[in-house]
Amino acid sequence: MVGFNPRDPAFIANPYPAFRQLRETTPVWRSPFGRTFLTRYEDASLLMRDRRLGKDYSEPEALIRRFGPTAMREPAVVELSHMMLMRDPPDHTRLRGLVTKVFTARKIEAMRPGIQAITDRLLDEVAGLGEMDAIRDLAFPLPVLVICELLGIPEEDRARFVTATASGAALLNPVPPTRAELDRANEGTLATGAYFAGLFELRREEPRDDLLSLLVQAEEAGDHLTTEELRANTTLLFAAGHETTVNLIGNGIWSLHGNPSQWAAIRDNPALIPNAIEEILRYECPVQAVARTVAEPIEFGDEEFNKGDLIVALIGAANRDPEVFPDPDRLDVTRERLKPLSFGGGIHFCIGAQLARIEAEVVFSTLLRRMPDLKLAEHGAPQWRESFTLRGLTTLPVTWTATRH
Ligand code: HEM
Known part of the structure; x- marks a missing residue:
C-alpha cells in the first residue's frame, strides 16, 4: 500500500487506502511533518468548530514555523496572511462581513x-464533435467566467493570471513548501x-x-x-471561486x-441531482485538508x-468514516442525510458553497439533457494535478454521440 505522502503522485492518485489505515490505527497521528493529522469525522468537525483552535497567520513566528525562516520576506506568504481564510476574529469578522454583503442567497440564485x-455556450462549441476534454472545455472555463463576472474582471484579462493564482496551491499543502514552490507562488x-492594482484604479475612478x-x-x-x-482577499475570492469548483465538476464527471x-440513476431521475452533488462532494472532495492552530x-x-500545535483535518478521510457513512468507498447518489465536511464548518464555512452547488447543478443537468450517453474516453488516462490539498484532474477526455443544434 502507498503510504501517506502529500508529494507522492501515487498517494495523490488514490489517498483513500492510506486514509483508511490511519483512521483504523492512528486516528490522531503526530506525523513526522510537524503536524498532527485527524481522520475521523467527529474529530475533523470539532477541529473546524471549536474556538480553542484558530488561525495564527497574524503572528510572524507562526509563519516562520510553517513556511521557514524567510517567511516574512516571501510575498506569497505575506499575501496569504491577509486573507480572511487565515485570520481570526476580529479581523476575520470584519473581512468576511464585507464580502458576505454581496454573497446573499438571493444574489447568488439570480446568477x-x-x-x-455560459454552460450552453461552452457545450455549443463541442456538441458536434462528439468528444472533449471535460476539464479544458467545460469544468475549467465555467467557474472562471462566473467568478470574473461576479468580481468584475474583464473576460479578456483572465488568461493572464489563472496560472498565477494556481501557483499558490502548494502553500495550502499540509507539508512545508519547497524553495521552488515558494518561488513559483511569489511570482x-x-x-x-x-x-x-491597475484594475482597482479603474474601479476607483469609475465604480x-x-x-x-x-x-x-x-x-x-x-x-x-x-x-x-x-x-x-480579491485574489482569495478569484482563486477559491474557480480552483475548487473546477474540481467539483471534474471529479463529479x-x-x-x-x-x-x-x-x-440521475439520468433516470434528475431530481436526484442535488443529492448526487453532495455525494460527489463527499466521495471525491475538492479540498482535502484544512488546518488550525x-x-x-x-x-x-x-x-x-497545547498552544501553537498545528493540526490538520483530512476532510477526504473524514468523509469516508464508516461511523457516519456506511460502506463509505461506494458512490451512492441516493444516500440520505448527507453532511460531508467538504465546505468546512464553523466561522470559516465556505462563502461560495451555494454558488459552487448551483454551478454543478447546471452542469450536470445540462450534460444529462444534451449528452445523455456521455462516457469516459478509452484513450488518454486522466491525470491528477500535483496538489494534494486541492484535489482535481488536469485532463478528462470524454465522448458522446455527436449532435447538431
Ligand atoms: C466545490 C467548491 C468549493 C469547495 C469544496 C470549497 C471549500 C472550502 C472550504 C473547505 C473552506 C474552509 C477552509 C477552512 O476552514 O480553513 C472554504 C472557505 C472559503 N471559500 Fe470555498 N469552496 C468551494 C467554492 C468556493 C467558491 C465558488 C468561492 C467564492 C466564490 C469560495 C470562497 C471561499 C472563501 C472566501 C472562503 C474563506 C471563508 C472564511 O475564511 O471565512 N469557495 N471553502
Whole structure:
C-alpha cells in the first residue's frame, strides 16, 4: 500500500487506502511533518468548530514555523496572511462581513440563468464533435467566467493570471513548501498584485455594479479594509471561486462515469441531482485538508495539544468514516442525510458553497439533457494535478454521440 505522502503522485492518485489505515490505527497521528493529522469525522468537525483552535497567520513566528525562516520576506506568504481564510476574529469578522454583503442567497440564485447561458455556450462549441476534454472545455472555463463576472474582471484579462493564482496551491499543502514552490507562488503573487492594482484604479475612478467596486469603496473608507487586505482577499475570492469548483465538476464527471450505474440513476431521475452533488462532494472532495492552530489546550482522542500545535483535518478521510457513512468507498447518489465536511464548518464555512452547488447543478443537468450517453474516453488516462490539498484532474477526455443544434 502507498503510504501517506502529500508529494507522492501515487498517494495523490488514490489517498483513500492510506486514509483508511490511519483512521483504523492512528486516528490522531503526530506525523513526522510537524503536524498532527485527524481522520475521523467527529474529530475533523470539532477541529473546524471549536474556538480553542484558530488561525495564527497574524503572528510572524507562526509563519516562520510553517513556511521557514524567510517567511516574512516571501510575498506569497505575506499575501496569504491577509486573507480572511487565515485570520481570526476580529479581523476575520470584519473581512468576511464585507464580502458576505454581496454573497446573499438571493444574489447568488439570480446568477443561475447566466451560469446556464455560459454552460450552453461552452457545450455549443463541442456538441458536434462528439468528444472533449471535460476539464479544458467545460469544468475549467465555467467557474472562471462566473467568478470574473461576479468580481468584475474583464473576460479578456483572465488568461493572464489563472496560472498565477494556481501557483499558490502548494502553500495550502499540509507539508512545508519547497524553495521552488515558494518561488513559483511569489511570482504568481507579484503578477496578480500588479494586475489587480491597475484594475482597482479603474474601479476607483469609475465604480461599477460589481464586487471589486464594492471592495475598493470599503478600502477608501479607510477603517474597513487596508490595501494589502483588498489585494489579498480579491485574489482569495478569484482563486477559491474557480480552483475548487473546477474540481467539483471534474471529479463529479469522473466519479459518476467510473460508476455508470450512478450516472444512469440521475439520468433516470434528475431530481436526484442535488443529492448526487453532495455525494460527489463527499466521495471525491475538492479540498482535502484544512488546518488550525491550537490557541488554548485541547484534547483529540487521548492526546493533549497545547498552544501553537498545528493540526490538520483530512476532510477526504473524514468523509469516508464508516461511523457516519456506511460502506463509505461506494458512490451512492441516493444516500440520505448527507453532511460531508467538504465546505468546512464553523466561522470559516465556505462563502461560495451555494454558488459552487448551483454551478454543478447546471452542469450536470445540462450534460444529462444534451449528452445523455456521455462516457469516459478509452484513450488518454486522466491525470491528477500535483496538489494534494486541492484535489482535481488536469485532463478528462470524454465522448458522446455527436449532435447538431
Ligand atoms: C466545490 C467548491 C468549493 C469547495 C469544496 C470549497 C471549500 C472550502 C472550504 C473547505 C473552506 C474552509 C477552509 C477552512 O476552514 O480553513 C472554504 C472557505 C472559503 N471559500 Fe470555498 N469552496 C468551494 C467554492 C468556493 C467558491 C465558488 C468561492 C467564492 C466564490 C469560495 C470562497 C471561499 C472563501 C472566501 C472562503 C474563506 C471563508 C472564511 O475564511 O471565512 N469557495 N471553502
